[in-house]
Amino acid sequence: MSRLNALRSRFVDAPDSLGAKARARRWNWFAQSFPDLSEMSVIDLGGTASAWLRAPVRPAHVHVVNLEKPPAELPGWLRADVADACELPAAILDTKYDLVFSNAVIEHVGGHLRRQMFADSVHRLAGRHWVQTPYRYFPVEPHFLFPGFQYLPIAVRTSLLRRWPLVHTPTSDREAARTIVMEVELLSITEMRHYFPSSQIRFERLGGLVKSVIAVQAR
Template sequence: MDVAAARNLFVNGDRSLSARIRLKRWEMMLKLMPDLPRMKILDLGGTRNWWLKAPFQPPQVTIVNLDIDEQAGRLTTVRGDACEADRLLTDQTFDLVFSNSLIEHVGGHHAWSKLANVARKMAPRYLIQTPYRYFPVEPHWLLPGMQFLPLPLRYKAAIWWPLGHTWGWPKPQTLDEVLSTQLLTATEMRRYFPDAELHWEKFFGLPKSMIVVR
């Protein structure tokens, strides 16, 4: 199998393994929070594409992301640091703070604490998802055990491994992505979100990611 075919099977497209996993995650989120489609949502670190491909369309979603063009409408996008969303949106209220696969990218203890504080402050409810550190396959690069390698080997793997999301990126950008990805444990998620219930997203019976819900 060539690289293009492998990426289509595992990563790219609406029928890839990654797409099917995302759909199953939506199903789980809707079971955990059935009124999600009717909420006014603040999405920390999300994308327009994530919501355009969602199986439902909430009445209003505001997305805060460092790498996004500002745009208004049903999907309102705000360029900025999700850990500073409370300062960017001082005059707005939301039903739910939502975040999918962001917290592992924001940068360690102090940033994790800030993101958790924003989630608690900006809405009465929140739903935060993140990959589980001890799932055997690193989820961003789809490479077994990559998260446990020393930094130089993780960097080389990110360049070499064709299923990773950094495949074909410039080397400096790839290094930045490796440096900024730090998977969390269940103990850490319970530490940062003590007022939430932790739920497991599983793959073939193994805990793949965590979803904390308040």
């Protein structure tokens, strides 16, 4: 492992990393926000089955919706389907859940109209929700671990992605790198308030700075 890759592991990926500790705090905050979670039916828009299998919390039932094919075998409390969270099939939209959960997905769906469709799905599926997204103005872009990455021109970001070793999935291909760069659009607090006007907007902080924004409807 290179020194820079070891640095990424130390700060993001390793079990004792800063990222892992932040995720643990977020799970704890999530559980405190919904004390009856163990009795709830949850739909996770854009999540993964593996994340719930590792999670320190266990709802009564979790339905994961993602564009990627799920594992073939899952425990009885966990279901996974391939679907677009912005354009869910009627069979899912017409199902009532206790809670919608989404972690760092809305910034990937593609533009304002698609984000609005995503938010509309959240509001239709359940009366309660927890929707988290990284904050646009945190100084280090969380997907690429590069200071100010989100403010740079697309061409510069593309070139950096092809060479920067701290990204999760590096690529040397220019077209692939450009696609990855253009698929991430971080949101502001104002945008989150627009998509979730009746929600409480909470802030996850690091070093006193807002690191992520969470729209919470707990009742």
